[in-house]
Amino acid sequence: MNVVIEGSAKIIVPDSDIPEHARAIGFYNPAMKANRDISVAVAKSFVSGGRILDAFTATGVRAIRYYKEVGGEVHACDVNPRALELAKKNAKMNGAKIIFHAADWRTLNEGFDLIDIDPYGSPVGHVSSAFRKIRRGGLLFVTATDVATLNGVYPKTCMRRYWARSARVEWSKELATRILLSFVMREGLKYDRAFEPILSYQERHYVRVLGRIVKGASKSDKLLGSFERTDYGFIYMGKLHNLNGVETRGIKILEIAKNEIDVPFYRDIHAISKKYKCPLPKIDDIIERLKRRGFKASRTVFSPTGIKTDANEGDIVDAMKGE
Numbered sequence: 469m470n471v472v473i474e475g476s477a478k479i480i481v482p483d484s485d486i487p488e489h490a491r492a493i494g495f496y497n498p499a500m501k502a503n504r505d506i507s508v509a510v511a512k513s514f515v516s517g518g519r520i521l522d523a524f525t526a527t528g529v530r531a532i533r534y535y536k537e538v539g540g541e542v543h544a545c546d547v548n549p550r551a552l553e554l555a556k557k558n559a560k561m562n563g564a565k566i567i568f569h570a571a572d573w574r575t576l577n578e579g580f581d582l583i584d585i586d587p588y589g590s591p592v593g594h595v596s597s598a599f600r601k602i603r604r605g606g607l608l609f610v611t612a613t614d615v616a617t618l619n620g621v622y623p624k625t626c627m628r629r630y631w632a633r634s635a636r637v638e639w640s641k642e643l644a645t646r647i648l649l650s651f652v653m654r655e656g657l658k659y660d661r662a663f664e665p666i667l668s669y670q671e672r673h674y675v676r677v678l679g680r681i682v683k684g685a686s687k688s689d690k691l692l693g694s695f696e697r698t699d700y701g702f703i704y705m706g707k708l709h710n711l712n713g714v715e716t717r718g719i720k721i722l723e724i725a726k727n728e729i730d731v732p733f734y735r736d737i738h739a740i741s742k743k744y745k746c747p748l749p750k751i752d753d754i755i756e757r758l759k760r761r762g763f764k765a766s767r768t769v770f771s772p773t774g775i776k777t778d779a780n781e782g783d784i785v786d787a788m789k790g791e
C-alpha cells in the first residue's frame with residue numbers, strides 16, 4: 469500500500485505494480501487526477517450543499533475530494549466490497565463523513581444533484597439510470613475509457629455501443645466526444661430531459677462530458693434541433709462548452725474551453741502543413757492572422773496543435789504562409 473496526496477485528500481492506495489491486484493482492492497489511477505480536478509471545479513460552481521453521488525468510488529478519492537472541496541451530502545458506491553472497505557478507511561483518515569453503499573449504484577432509490585459516472589470502459593449501461601435519479605437542474609458527469617472504440621480503431625463496436633460511426637480522422641477526438649455526447653443526450657431525451665454541456669473533452673485515455681440536466685419537452689426538442697445527419701451518423705453538432713459561472717482560473721483545459729469558438733470540427737496545423745508543404749508558424753500566430761483576416765479562430769481543448777476556425781482549408785494555408 470502507498471500513501472498519495474491529491475487535492476485536499478490524503479489516501480491509501482494499493483501498489484500499482486500488479487494492475488489486477490490493484491483493481492481487486494480498489495483502483496487508483498494517478499492519470500485521472502486532472503479529471504477529478506476539473507470535476508471538483510465544475511461541481512463547486514453549481515452544487516454546493518447538494519447531494520452528490522460518486523457512483524464508482526474505488527479508493528474513495530473522488531468522493532473525499534467532493535466532500536472536502538465542494539461540500540454537501542456525499543454518497544459513494546462500489547460493487548466491490550474490498551474497494552468499499554478501503555474507501556471507508558480513506559474517508560475516516562480524511563475526516564470525511566461520506567454515506568457508503570455496497571451495491572450496484574443503479575439499485576439506489578434516491579435522487580441526487582450530481583451523479584459522477586466513472587466506470588472501467590464504456591459507460592453505456594449506466595447513463596439511462598442516471599437520468600432517472602438526477603433532480604431538477606442537477607449535474608451529470610460521464611467518463612468513457614473505451615477510447616479505441618470512440619477514436620475509430622473499432623468503428624463496428626462503436627456503432628453497436630453508441631449507434632454512431634467513429635473514424636480515424638484529423639478531428640477524431642472531437643468526433644469521439646460528440647459521439648459520447650450524442651449518446652448521453654439521447655438517453656436523456658427519452659425522458660424529456662435535456663443534457664446541456666458545460667464541458668466536453670478528450671484526454672489521451674478518456675473522453676469526458678459534464679453537463680446540466682434540464683427537464684421539459686420544449687428544452688428537449690431544442691436540444692434535438694442541434695443534431696444533424698452527418699457522415700458519422702445523427703450527431704450533436706451544437707456547443708461543447710458553456711462555462712458561464714465556472715471559476716476557470718488555474719485549470720488549463722477550462723481556460724482553453726472558455727475561449728474555444730463554437731465551430732465543429734478542429735483542424736490540426738501539423739497535418740495541414742504536411743499536406744500542403746507549407747511553413748508551420750506558432751499556433752497563436754496562425755490564430756491571430758486568421759482573426760486579422762476577419763475569421764473566427766481559437767485553440768481547442770482537443771489538441772495543442774488543433775485550431776477551431778470558420779476559415780476554409782485554403783484560408784488556413786494562406787494564414788500559415790503569412791500571405
Ligand SMILES: C[S@@+](CC[C@H](N)C(=O)[O-])C[C@H]1O[C@@H](n2cnc3c(N)ncnc32)[C@H](O)[C@@H]1O
Pocket residue numbers: 494495496497500504523524525526527528529530545546547548551571572573574586587588
Ligand atoms: C475506474 S474505477 C473508479 C475510479 C474512481 N471513480 C476514481 O476516480 O478513482 C471503477 C470502479 O467501479 C466499480 N463498479 C463497477 N461496476 C459498478 C456498479 N454497477 N456500481 C457501483 N460500482 C461499480 C468497480 O468495482 C471499480 O472499483
